Amino acid sequence: MLRIAASEARRGFAELINRAGYAGERVILEKHGREVAAVVPIVDLIMLELLENQLDIADTRTSITEALKQGTTSLDDLRAELGLG
Numbered sequence: 625m626l627r628i629a630a631s632e633a634r635r636g637f638a639e640l641i642n643r644a645g646y647a648g649e650r651v652i653l654e655k656h657g658r659e660v661a662a663v664v665p666i667v668d669l670i671m672l673e674l675l676e677n678q679l680d681i682a683d684t685r686t687s688i689t690e691a692l693k694q695g696t697t698s699l700d701d702l703r704a705e706l707g708l709g
Contacts, residue, residue: 630655633663 626643630653633640643649644663651663703709 625650625652627652627654627659629653630660 626649628636628640628651633651633653640651640663643651644665648665648667650665650668652659653661653663697705
């Protein structure tokens with residue numbers, strides 16, 4: 625995986641886009657020696673978003689299961705408990 629300084633990336637941004645878009649290469653951008661961003665093929669971004677969605681779905685299922693086991697509190701009861709009316 626290519627690592628490049630952000631200042632150098634600015635000068636060759638079109639090339640970085642081509643490397644990611646056509647060659648499928650991932651490019652890490654560094655600033656003062658620290659990784660700060662990346663230029664990746666769109667398919668990588670789509671896969672990352674799909675993975676995040678799957679994790680969100682799993683978390684939601686877990687929350688629903690816990691709520692069904694432990695019960696829930698109505699909004700009116702919560703407001704009363706917090707003294708909000």
